Amino acid sequence: MDRVLIEGLAVETVIGVYAWERSIRQRLVLDLELATDIRPAAADDDLAHTLDYAAISACIGDFAAHSAFQLVETFAERLAALLREEFAIAWLRLSVRKPGAVAEASTVGVRIERGQLT
Numbered sequence: 001m002d003r004v005l006i007e008g009l010a011v012e013t014v015i016g017v018y019a020w021e022r023s024i025r026q027r028l029v030l031d032l033e034l035a036t037d038i039r040p041a042a043a044d045d046d047l048a049h050t051l052d053y054a055a056i057s058a059c060i061g062d063f064a065a066h067s068a069f070q071l072v073e074t075f076a077e078r079l080a081a082l083l084r085e086e087f088a089i090a091w092l093r094l095s096v097r098k099p100g101a102v103a104e105a106s107t108v109g110v111r112i113e114r115g116q117l118t
């Protein structure tokens, strides 16, 4: 199956388990692979026949701006469910990274896959 890609998408959100994290916004960096057949869009050269990565990126930014989860796990799970519902995405792989959360690591985070590849 083909994929539409969104890589290195930076968003600002309230995220974290500790008290000091509840009153600040922190940066998360997301990578997404969205399964879709790109041939109909390519055949017609028509954005309406594919997953619009600009619209999806805007949706993610809005989701982050209005969420305040403790765990990156929860952020990832809820976002994956929202995107699959809103954009009829059969399968996706989503990485959510929280750079700077662990000083000794270049980054930390989670990667999930949801849905079925047909």
Ligand SMILES: Nc1nc2c(c(=O)[nH]1)N=C([C@H](O)[C@@H](O)CO)CN2
Pocket (backbone or CB within 6 Å): 015, 016, 017, 018, 021, 070, 071, 072, 073, 098, 101, 102
């Ligand atoms: N698996 C996880 N571990 C931790 C998380 C998390 O979201 N998932 N969060 C924290 C803290 O919020 C941390 O990011 C603060 O530096 C700790 N471990």
